[in-house]
Each structure stands twice: as structure tokens, then as C-alpha cells.
Amino acid sequence: MKDRNFGNVAIELATQADRPSIYRMRHEVYATELGQHAVQPTAMLSDALDDGNIYIVAKVRSQLAGFISVTPPTLGRYSIEKYVRRDELPVELDGHTYEARILTVARAHRHSRVAWYLMYAAFRWVEEHGGEQIIAMGRSEILGMYQSFGAQLLRHRVVSGAVTYELIKTSVSDLRRYAIHHKSTIDKMSKRVDWKMDFPFLKPPCCFHGGAFFDAIGNGFDTLERREVIVNADVLDAWFPPSPGVLCALQEHLSWLVRTSPPAQCEGLCEAVALHRGVRTENILPGAGSSDLIYRAFRHWLHRKSRVLILDPTYGEYGHVLEKVIGCRVDRLTLSRRDRYRVDLDELAWRIKQGYDLVILVNPNNPTGMHIRRSGLESLLRTVPPETRVWIDEAYIDYVGASESLERFAAESENIIVCKTMSKVYALSGMRVGYLCASPHQLSDLISLTPPWVVGLPAQVAAVRALEDPAYYEEQYRRTHALRREMNEALRDIGVLEIVPGEANFLMFHLDELQPTGEQVIDRARGVGVFVRNVASMGSDLGSRALRFAIKDQASNERILHTLQRCVSPLGDGTKLVSVL
Incomplete structure (x- = not known):
């Protein structure tokens, strides 16, 4: 300087x-x-x-x-x-x-x-x-x-x-x-x-995510019992347990599962995904969660001169990998707060025709939870130039409905890739299981870059058993929607009026200018063991009062609301906290 x-x-x-x-x-x-x-x-x-x-x-x-x-x-x-x-x-x-x-x-x-x-x-x-x-x-x-x-x-x-x-x-x-x-x-x-130091000025960047609750539990895992007294709503993990079939298989065979090498190419997992999604095994590429697949595919497909279009706001890992890791040019389709962050398909179609190497759509979007209906999106995708890949992240699609997935459409297309993680909708976040669904020619180069045993054996078994129990998960999604509706109404009762009408397992909202900033709310909430997410960094124009929390079980939701009530109340800390559910 x-x-x-x-x-x-x-x-x-x-x-x-x-x-x-x-x-x-x-x-x-x-x-x-x-x-x-x-x-x-x-x-x-x-x-x-x-x-x-x-x-x-x-x-x-x-x-x-x-x-x-x-x-x-x-x-x-x-x-x-x-x-x-x-x-x-x-x-x-x-x-x-x-x-x-x-x-x-x-x-x-x-x-x-x-x-x-x-x-x-x-x-x-x-x-x-x-x-x-x-x-x-x-x-x-x-x-x-x-x-x-x-x-x-x-x-x-x-x-x-x-x-x-x-x-x-x-x-x-x-x-x-x-x-x-x-x-x-x-x-x-x-x-x-x-x-002129012998190390970089900036520590090699990592994308900022939720998960600050582990500071309260302990990153050394020696005080895991603390999980009982915190609410980890800053990450979007499922509030419900995995399918009983998952837990039964893990409990019955745990000792053998943790000491045994899995199928090297995840053959059984790929077959199960293909069977339950109605595609061929050649359409499936396994990965250790969506982040593994994002890093593996993008670094192979893209370079510094590549042009990519993403939504704004959207999941922060995409901008991080594209700009900080690869260094390519990133354009953003800015979603309007006034329009509740809906994606205008006509504008999106026009932007795509400007000549991009890759277009990324998170659907439902994160942090907003807003969803583009399959019928409209399929019509748009049929008009995409063949030289443009379109990556559709469906991490939360099952909360909207499995019929809204574009997996079968992607399997028959030339340039559409669907990225799926089994973390959020199957309650398997700790297992790190994901996959890509696309035409074989889109996956062929990535197969050679996929290491053997990319998904551990307990995770492969858990994923297969989860896929076999759709009725259990459909019931959990129905209960999640009911809990989200209750939380939406309760937020309004405590003075939070600008709530984004998303369809996933979380709620995003804006506080008004007379209420505290997002950081102030987060700092106060952490003091009572409640962790919510400031999503300002996930978009260029979200402002300083944009927050998001995951839908949790009834008791945890009450704690979230009690805490937010104290933080946003005009009466300040003296406000008597009462149940709002």
C-alpha cells in the first residue's frame, strides 16, 4: 500500500x-x-x-x-x-x-x-x-x-x-x-x-458454510453429549432420523461394516439408484456428497477462460469453486427480493443464449427454498445450446416431490447434468453420499477421475437401504411441510414479516431496519445454544438482516422461536419468552 x-x-x-x-x-x-x-x-x-x-x-x-x-x-x-x-x-x-x-x-x-x-x-x-x-x-x-x-x-x-x-x-x-x-x-x-513472506498473504480460501454449532459441541468429538443442549439450525440436515431399515442394517453389521473395504466402484449403490430413479447404471456417477462431485467435475470441465452463469443468491460453494479455485469468469442472474427471489424463466432463457460453458441452477434454491417447476424448466432446457452444459443441483427436490426431479430428463439429454446428494432428504448428512445423473458421454471422462472406494461401506449400505423405503421418507416430508407452516405463522406472530415462501426444509427471512442485524441475532442466539445462519454472503444484495434456519423437531423449533422473539422484540432482553407454537 x-x-x-x-x-x-x-x-x-x-x-x-x-x-x-x-x-x-x-x-x-x-x-x-x-x-x-x-x-x-x-x-x-x-x-x-x-x-x-x-x-x-x-x-x-x-x-x-x-x-x-x-x-x-x-x-x-x-x-x-x-x-x-x-x-x-x-x-x-x-x-x-x-x-x-x-x-x-x-x-x-x-x-x-x-x-x-x-x-x-x-x-x-x-x-x-x-x-x-x-x-x-x-x-x-x-x-x-x-x-x-x-x-x-x-x-x-x-x-x-x-x-x-x-x-x-x-x-x-x-x-x-x-x-x-x-x-x-x-x-x-x-x-x-x-x-514478500514465504507463505501466501491470504490463507488458501475455504467456502464459508454453516456448522458453527460444532464449536459448542467440540471439534474433538470428546463431548458429543453436548448435542442434546444445542439446536444446530445453521445447517440444513434433516430433523428426522434415517429410515428404520438404515438404522437396523448399520446396528446389526456395524463392526463388520467399519472394518471392511466397500465395493470399489460403488456398483451396488449405482444399481440401486438407477433402479429407484428409473435410469440406467451408465447414467450414474457416485461421489462422497455433492461437494466431491462439484470439485471433481468443474475442475475437469472448466478453466480460467470459461464463462459460467449462476443464480444470485445461491449456494455459496459454487461461486467459491468457480472464482477462488478455478478462477473463471462468473456472471450472475440476480433474483429480485421484491419478487421473493423467483427465477424468471424468460430472463434465464435469454441469459443462457449469451454463450456460457456452464449454467448452474440450484432447485429448490438455497438459501431461498424457491423452486422452479419441472414442466417449465424442461421447456427451457430444450432450448439450451448444445455446447452449454446445465448443472442442476437437486439437493432438496424430494421435499417438493420426487416427480419434480429432472433425473430421467438428464439421462436422455446431451448437456444436462443433475447433481443429487442423499444428505438432506434421506437424513444421511454424516455419510456423504451423492451422485450425478447424466448421459454416459457426460460422465465418461469423470469416471477415470473417480477414485476407488469413493464412498465408504457404511454409507453405501445406508444409501441403498434408504432408497428402499420411500414411504417412510414421504411421511417425513409431509411432517416437515407441516412444521414449516407452523414456523412461518409463528415468525409472523413475533414480528418477522418478510418471509420467503420456500418449499424445502428451511426458512429464509429478512428482519426490518428497526430490528437487529443478522450478526447481532446470531451472536445472541449462540449464547443460549441456538445456531441459525446469516446468509448475507450467499448473495450480492441480501443485506445485513437476511437469516435462515433449518426446520427441526417441535421442541427445537420452539427454542428457535423463543430465541428469535427475544432478539427481535422491541422490548429487548426484558421480554418474557412464551411458547409461540
Whole structure:
């Protein structure tokens, strides 16, 4: 970035040749300016930790503008311990704790963002080296900057010379969340800073999904019983259990299933899908859920010069893979909030004729739940140019009705591919089973890219048994619709008026301008163990008050509504929560 009139700011790992300049600046600031150390005749200042520390420097026109030091846990001691004994520290130190220290900026650059860049660089260095916790002594004058990175004050103050420090800590996970929530700022900085570190400025991106509830359960799986006290409505898993036939097969044969290699090419699974969908086995390509199929197919079909059309809003994995992983050109068909995010088929048909390599339709769409009827969509698809592939994601189609699926249509077409996951409609999210249904010539190249045993044996067995019990699942879909209608009515009763009339196992809605933002609702809800999803990132114009939650069982739905009632009520926290179902 341009640092006023000084030129570009370069951020790099310090070399031994940089040490004299660093030590001179340390002396100038901490001895001469702040009086924390005695003035030295050499005009240089270092300490015993420097042999094990690393320095990150900021340079402007090859001249030192600032630096920060990081102490790794392998050194065995931290600078903080010069002021506070380890056993008195209000924080546990372990093999994943790093210390950020002596953040220093030359006087000429103190009104620039050099300090901010150095802090971010230190965070990325710690993250790349497996750190989990960062401790520091922050100058009281700039505590706001540390806190903007998520730092927590540990209520321990240290006075050294003319400077007062506060002992602070933060976690790499908190810093990562900061980076996600301030992505636009960090993206801008990445384009302006001359980054010369030996790791990327930005951690290789992952698509943001729901699933924050696992923070409450524990990602280490040693406290799974906590699932009983949280509501995981930020993901769209089925609220009902799998078919009794699924559970019976898994329970009866579990020991054998988990230790046995499955059919290498999922032959039995493919045959079962083909039988129950009315297509041939040659029309089926198995995968470990839809994400596996998306990554595998798109990276084979597309390149940086490809043109793709997607809906806006829609499932975020598509934009992520296309733009962040492949880097191709992505155009968006913006759906109107005023029209409740319905897809205008005439506009879609016109856009498709503009010449795309791939068109992606999620139907019913996510996060809106809006569905395009099969009759209208088939008519449109017959007009698509043969050189344009159309990918139809039917993750939630069975909630609308199995007869609405385009699988048979795709199997007989030249350029239509249907992507199905058995996660959401068969209550098999933990199993990761999916498949593509298309003409054999669309799947032939992908077959050679499909690894053997792509779906585990318990998952293959569960999927086959689920397909054999359509009556059970039809009853669950009927109950889901009833629960969704009740939730829709109850939302209106608590003051949520703009609800998208979707047809899947979730509800999306907008709060009005006098109500809290989506992030405020989510933060408050998490405090009582209720997890809902802010869907703002899934579209370009959803605003800051667009939320979505999965339909759950009756008791969980009541908890969701009680929590939302407290969050959106004009009476605030004092509102008495009563059942609204």
C-alpha cells in the first residue's frame, strides 16, 4: 500500500542483514524516546531472546519503517516473564502459544497502517507455523488496534519507563474469524501491500458454510453429549432420523461394516439408484456428497477462460469453486427480493443464449427454498445450446416431490447434468453420499477421475437401504411441510414479516431496519445454544438482516422461536419468552 508520500510498504521476514537497523530503531524508540532502557553508546538495543525470535519488518523504499518480533514456544521463555512470573500469568502457556512483542513503527510512519500490516503478518506467521494462541503486552495507547483483532485484556497491567502495557491474548481461530468477517478489507490490503513472506498473504480460501454449532459441541468429538443442549439450525440436515431399515442394517453389521473395504466402484449403490430413479447404471456417477462431485467435475470441465452463469443468491460453494479455485469468469442472474427471489424463466432463457460453458441452477434454491417447476424448466432446457452444459443441483427436490426431479430428463439429454446428494432428504448428512445423473458421454471422462472406494461401506449400505423405503421418507416430508407452516405463522406472530415462501426444509427471512442485524441475532442466539445462519454472503444484495434456519423437531423449533422473539422484540432482553407454537 502507498504509505502517504513514501511509496509502497513491503512486508518481509527479516534477515541477519536487517538486524542492525532493527536494533538501532529499538534503541531510538525504547531508550531515547520512551526511557525504558539506558542509552547505549552503540545506539543499538537487543536482548537475550533475539537469538530465538523471528522478526518481520516493514520497509518503504528499502528503508526500515517498522517491525514486530515473534517468540515461538520452542524457545522456552517469553518476554512477558520478565514482568510477571509464569505461575502468576492469567493464561495457560503450552506448546502452541506464541508471543508477539515489540511492535515498533518509525516516527515518520505512525499515522499510516504499517502497525496494522505488521500485526496481520505476525498472525499469518503464527498460523502457518501451527500456533493456536498468541500473547502480547499491548501499549495502552493502541489497545484498540489489538482489540480490533479480537484480543482479550487479561486485566494485568505493567509499567515500564513512560509506557503502560496491558497483558493481552488472542487465539488463531478468533483471528481467522476476524479475517473472514473483514474479508473485503483484507482483500484490498492484499492488492496494495508488497508481500514478500514465504507463505501466501491470504490463507488458501475455504467456502464459508454453516456448522458453527460444532464449536459448542467440540471439534474433538470428546463431548458429543453436548448435542442434546444445542439446536444446530445453521445447517440444513434433516430433523428426522434415517429410515428404520438404515438404522437396523448399520446396528446389526456395524463392526463388520467399519472394518471392511466397500465395493470399489460403488456398483451396488449405482444399481440401486438407477433402479429407484428409473435410469440406467451408465447414467450414474457416485461421489462422497455433492461437494466431491462439484470439485471433481468443474475442475475437469472448466478453466480460467470459461464463462459460467449462476443464480444470485445461491449456494455459496459454487461461486467459491468457480472464482477462488478455478478462477473463471462468473456472471450472475440476480433474483429480485421484491419478487421473493423467483427465477424468471424468460430472463434465464435469454441469459443462457449469451454463450456460457456452464449454467448452474440450484432447485429448490438455497438459501431461498424457491423452486422452479419441472414442466417449465424442461421447456427451457430444450432450448439450451448444445455446447452449454446445465448443472442442476437437486439437493432438496424430494421435499417438493420426487416427480419434480429432472433425473430421467438428464439421462436422455446431451448437456444436462443433475447433481443429487442423499444428505438432506434421506437424513444421511454424516455419510456423504451423492451422485450425478447424466448421459454416459457426460460422465465418461469423470469416471477415470473417480477414485476407488469413493464412498465408504457404511454409507453405501445406508444409501441403498434408504432408497428402499420411500414411504417412510414421504411421511417425513409431509411432517416437515407441516412444521414449516407452523414456523412461518409463528415468525409472523413475533414480528418477522418478510418471509420467503420456500418449499424445502428451511426458512429464509429478512428482519426490518428497526430490528437487529443478522450478526447481532446470531451472536445472541449462540449464547443460549441456538445456531441459525446469516446468509448475507450467499448473495450480492441480501443485506445485513437476511437469516435462515433449518426446520427441526417441535421442541427445537420452539427454542428457535423463543430465541428469535427475544432478539427481535422491541422490548429487548426484558421480554418474557412464551411458547409461540
